[in-house]
Amino acid sequence: MLDFSDLPYRFVPPKPNALVIAIARFANRHFALPGKNHLVEGVSLAGAEAFAEARRDRRARFVLLPNHPTHSDPQLMTEVCRRLRVKPAFMAAYDVFARGKFGAWFMQRTGAFSVDREGSDRKAMRCAAEVLAAGRYPLVIFPEGNVYLCNDRVTPFAEGAAYIALRAQKELGDSAPVYAVPVSLKYTYVEDVRETVLIELEKVAASFGTDVDRDAPIAGELKRVSVTALARYLRQHGHIPAHSERPVDEQISHAAGQIIASLESKIDLAARPTDDLTARVRKVRATIHSVRTDPERDVDQRAASHWADEAMLALRILGYAGGYTASNPTLDRAAETVARLREDVRSELFPPDGHRRALVQIGTPIDLRERLADFREGARDAIQDLTDVCEAGVQGGVDRLNSTNDEPGAQPFYLASP
Numbered sequence: 001m002l003d004f005s006d007l008p009y010r011f012v013p014p015k016p017n018a019l020v021i022a023i024a025r026f027a028n029r030h031f032a033l034p035g036k037n038h039l040v041e042g043v044s045l046a047g048a049e050a051f052a053e054a055r056r057d058r059r060a061r062f063v064l065l066p067n068h069p070t071h072s073d074p075q076l077m078t079e080v081c082r083r084l085r086v087k088p089a090f091m092a093a094y095d096v097f098a099r100g101k102f103g104a105w106f107m108q109r110t111g112a113f114s115v116d117r118e119g120s121d122r123k124a125m126r127c128a129a130e131v132l133a134a135g136r137y138p139l140v141i142f143p144e145g146n147v148y149l150c151n152d153r154v155t156p157f158a159e160g161a162a163y164i165a166l167r168a169q170k171e172l173g174d175s176a177p178v179y180a181v182p183v184s185l186k187y188t189y190v191e192d193v194r195e196t197v198l199i200e201l202e203k204v205a206a207s208f209g210t211d212v213d214r215d216a217p218i219a220g221e222l223k224r225v226s227v228t229a230l231a232r233y234l235r236q237h238g239h240i241p242a243h244s245e246r247p248v249d250e251q252i253s254h255a256a257g258q259i260i261a262s263l264e265s266k267i268d269l270a271a272r273p274t275d276d277l278t279a280r281v282r283k284v285r286a287t288i289h290s291v292r293t294d295p296e297r298d299v300d301q302r303a304a305s306h307w308a309d310e311a312m313l314a315l316r317i318l319g320y321a322g323g324y325t326a327s328n329p330t331l332d333r334a335a336e337t338v339a340r341l342r343e344d345v346r347s348e349l350f351p352p353d354g355h356r357r358a359l360v361q362i363g364t365p366i367d368l369r370e371r372l373a374d375f376r377e378g379a380r381d382a383i384q385d386l387t388d389v390c391e392a393g394v395q396g397g398v399d400r401l402n403s404t405n406d407e408p409g410a411q412p413f414y415l416a417s418p
Helices: 018-032 048-055 073-084 101-109 122-134 160-172 194-207 218-236 248-266 277-292 295-318 331-346 368-377 379-403
Strands: 040-046 061-066 089-093 113-115 178-189 356-362
Touching: 018 073, 018 101, 040 073, 048 061, 048 073, 048 356, 061 073, 061 122, 061 160, 061 379, 073 089, 073 178, 073 356, 089 122, 113 122, 122 160, 160 178, 160 368, 160 379, 178 331, 178 368, 178 379, 194 218, 194 331, 218 248, 218 295, 218 331, 248 277, 248 295, 277 295, 356 379, 368 379
Parallel strands: 040 356, 061 178, 089 113
Antiparallel strands: 178 356
């Protein structure tokens, strides 16, 4: 579920404790991952050899950069790091710490620290740099920033992780290497959950006054239910849906585009010609967040609350672009799309539809000493290039994992017998 917190931000620093880390790893491995909230019954790890080789240099620092396809990713990365024999520091969204005092205390002791993902968080950036400079703990950052429930397709990486890594390398110079490590996470169902997925899709469809044709291809039914939901939400927010005969991606771009343009006008924000819709909505969201957390702008905060809802709607709409299920209607993709619909419609989290196996590919560590000269000459271009390389590395790893996946989740999903 795409969600954001506009609570007044307070930086939460890491306070790693060896005993708490040991307890957390044991509980995560034996109870959390296989438990009802995650249903991960096995983890397959590939590519650890190159990481182990880079670790032979005791001076080396590491930034692990995984994709963020599900709500189980922090737990999976905790297990991955245990297998890699490292104790990481996690950069985590502040709203996770705000859910409860004990949870915040526990996360701090496992090495996590907060970041204001909607603003320029200098304290988090400084903390990340200090973690890397100290070299005791690898740093785990999810560059996608949010859970998109789109496992086979990596969404655009934000540039903050690349900036942190390159800045740390600049401060260390050639005295110690900083490695950026793409990490590809893939979850696949190990049991046939088609009936469960279908029942959940029927529930979503019913909430919009329609039903599901069990004799039709799943991709077409998902498209129809999604477009029906999209049109309803647009009308509720005073926008005009695109003509239903237009391609779905055009309808999505039209819907998100008009919401974003309206918000940019309201908050007096000029879009750059080079920005795509995702970049534009992120800037809109950051601007709105700064208003909602500024005590001196209370006169604008009621309106900003409505703007935040609009921005969230646009971001959710964009998550359905690209014909994700239609291009490859597997059980995994259909289940993810239904899960995303269900979360967006009901604004709550749900456990997986069945037991899964997690596939993990550790990418080749990228020695940032080789990029240091470029960073010094043109920081912006160097950051963007490293971001692109890491994003491509994660996508390549997901593709490799899918190419050898023979679990039920990788098989075509049919509403009716093929």
